[in-house]
Amino acid sequence: MALATNTKRRMVTASLVAPAVAWLFIFLVLPFIAMLVFSVGERAPEGGYQPAFTFAQFANLPSRAAAFWNTLFLAPVGAFICLIVAYPVAYYLAVKANPRYRLLLVSLVIVPFWTSLLVRTYAWMYLLGSRGIPNLLSMVGFDDVRILNTHGAVLLGIVYGYLPLMIMPIYVSLEKLDRRLLEASADLGAKPVSTFFSITLPLSLPGVMTGLSLVTILLLGEYLIPQLLGGGKVFFIGNALVDLFLQSRNWPFGSAIAVTLVISVVFVLLIAMRIAWKIAGTRQVDLV
């Protein structure tokens, strides 16, 4: 009897899990396997892929070292600046804002992001170009301010583009933060600043880590913002991939870079999870 029940239970579990497993397999595992196969192949003379077994593509990775360096440096830096901008917003929304308007304010954060990032980035191109903000600055005496097509513009675009992805997880973790903990802290004599750093910040760290890893991971694949706001002079791995797949059509090399990128993403994720777990104790930490 017990055995039969067990088998039945296992069958039910299997049938519930099956769609998710199939999904993961078809849309994650298979493409990754295809990418692995491509990455050990060769570029066909007219572009594309032809079967082979060589690690030449991986040996060629150093030729994109600058792209890797740009990405692996700018992505975390961008994510961190994003965090610095997002945290006060999330804090205001979750803690300070009048609950009656909270939903409205949260939607105001999200609504602009229903528009394509491309269109919004083009709007930034206009704002940062000489007829935009620099034009306004020249009216008050700051001539020839150059913003567009600089690293600064790329950073700005990144912070702007990924802000809601940072705000939302932090907002969620702050929103479910027990207010009595803050009162308890004040009750025990902690000044507001001290309460923030001893209680609020550590307890919102799961949200912070989620936001940081989300933004960092997505930034690792970013190509549009550097292309548009960096004038094509700031080269991310994403840009290298776009060029390899759509310009020079070197699929094997593109795949080798993509494989390397995926591995670094997993690496970043593992580190982030470990840090988050450590700080938040053994409580469940949701990442991504």
Next chain:
Amino acid sequence: MPKHYRENAPITAAQFMDELMRLKRGSVSRRHFLGVTGLGLASAVLAGQTGLLSSPAFAEDLGKQMSIATWPNYHDPATFEAFTAKTGVAVEVNVFGSNEEMLAKLQAGGTGWDLFVPTNYTISTYVKLGLIDPLDMSKLTNYSPATETARFTAEGTISGTTYAVPKNWGTTGIALNSKKIKTPVASWKDFFEVAQNEADTRTIVHDYQLTTIGSALVSLGYSFNSVKPDELAKAEALLVKVKPHLYAINSDYQPAMRAGDAWMTMCWTNDGAQLNRDVPEIKFVLGKDGGEIWSDFYAIPKSAANKPAGYALLNYLMDPANAVKEHIANGAPTTDSRVLSLLPKEITSNTIVYPPDGQLTPLEFGAAVTLTDPARAEVMARFKSA
């Protein structure tokens, strides 16, 4: 006519915004805007529905729908509407950013294009990969080899078989803002000099290895199409040296030139003509040391779903009466003397569109190997990531 990478949609939001801005500036008509953005597609399809009521005078069944892959700002949408009205076939327009992108898409399969617009140096590759069919010339009664300029038709015919017929030709030159740049610029050598001096941080080069590396090679006295390692190394060194002085590496240079953010750029003929028409101080010059001359062709993919309609539209476009409207709309020079004779004087006398023959002499056609050479792709990647 290659452009920098854009999203693989019929029209990307970027192009949409670009067109929207141009519409606001009044440099394109509303019809043109609708057509290019694909918003006109809806009206074309609608027209297709009403077209069912009219009686198409075609022996073959053309179906109700076809699809064309082409470049941005490259057609008069009225042409497609008229074609739909005449045949009952609605035309779906897919706009692309680069030849590579088109090639990648066709290679991947399942495009559904019945007609597309490859540039001269890609045709042999398409043939080699078996992606396009020889043209059945009996269906192209409007095409007149006799009135075509041979240098522009040559690459459409491979070993005596015609795979593609020309749409228009053009050049890759230098557009510069004469109010800002006083140093004379007459060559690619001058271009890279001025880029590091008077036009420091105000110069744009294409995000396209063929023209950017080609022009750098030309400025050093080498062939536009060189794939020799030592020459490429020197071109790379020049580009890397110039990079800190550049405003952008971007094939979408019109907005920056119009706004005055950039003062000088590599520029294709039709963009040059449009810029000069709207902002007269922007001049267009060809390098006296060389550069690129190109022509775009029409071809029919082997995988076309509705070849009869593809042929019908191609034949329609070859009719000088229809072609002339296309040329007025997109500003690129024609390869067909019948069309030339129909064009208004102000277009044929524009030396940006129709430069004196002497200026064309040093120019070179891009070669197939120039586009597909992995070494050039790597030079470009190193330049961009430098």
Next chain:
Amino acid sequence: MTVAKAAQTDQCNLKPQGTNVTSHSVNDIEFRSVSKSYGAVTAVSDINLQVPKGAFVALLGPSGCGKTTCLRMIGGFEQPTTGDVLINGKPMNGVQAHQRPVNMVFQQYALFPHFNVEQNVSYGLRQARPKISAPEISRRVAEALEMVRLGGFGKRRIHEMSGGQQQRVALARALVNKPSVLLLDEPLAALDKKLRTAMQIELQTLQRELGITFVLVTHDQEEALSMSDLVCVMNAGRIVQLAAPQEVYDKPRDLFVADFVGKTNRMAATVEADGATLRLADGSALSIGERSALPPGAVTLALRPEAITLHRQNQSISGRLSGVVTHRIFLGSSVEYSVSVNGLGNFLITADRHVLSESSLVEPNERVVLSFNPDAAHIFPA
């Protein structure tokens, strides 16, 4: 009794010996005409309260009566809309929670989940300025944990502790700061009955040993009566009665207190013109004995269940009220009967089982006679 011992050593640090509950020279907490409203909603209105030093006060009332608001105003989490709250004779207007010499044990404890027990308990000491030295902090934390019988649990994480242990951590976290007043917000609500009773005794002992003022908020009248030496019964934002537990039980000021504190049987009645006779609803008359005369009119008579005596009908006692037993609840040492009386409704009667031990318990459906001493009845205006 480790508690008592540990508490005794600590006592010297916390409070000079000899402060006794009866010398009410200084009030630790004082409310002067305090009102608090949230927009149009008034939470408490015109509260006047004086809590003597070293007292154990319970704020008792149903939910929404304003007791928690009062506690939070002492803690500094709310500011009065009008009036003043004083602690140690100093007005606290505008003084933030972190600046007040009080500490609180929160409902569900509000322990910091990312800290271990020790870090939780030392939190308040670590905030102190001038700084307290690290050895001093660990000494006092160890002492506080000993006091709540949690010595050796310092490195445990909060989620590894049981409800009762967490309760004690919360207590230690508050007491380690030697507050002059300890606020307790429903501190035992999350515990099971047995643990709750044990903690009631522990809390009471702690308070006696430490001699500091405890202010307890509870909706549990049993808890309030058993622990505190002053019960402040609140209803609808006002203080209804402030008295010692026994007084609150024996002399409820009004019907609400009579109802809320303990169980009560209510009867509608009318005071006759003589001011000494009550006419019950069934028409029977009742002399209210030696009390001062009441103004004639409608009143409500309240009787504690234990003030009524139950007789078997065959015992030939001339009772005034006769009825039928409808339910019997056996409680071990005592028995509760529900008796339906003609014309007067249901009565609840608590009887010591031994009173009736000469025979078996009264059975449901048995006819009975009820008697009571009129002096035990409370009479309130209807």
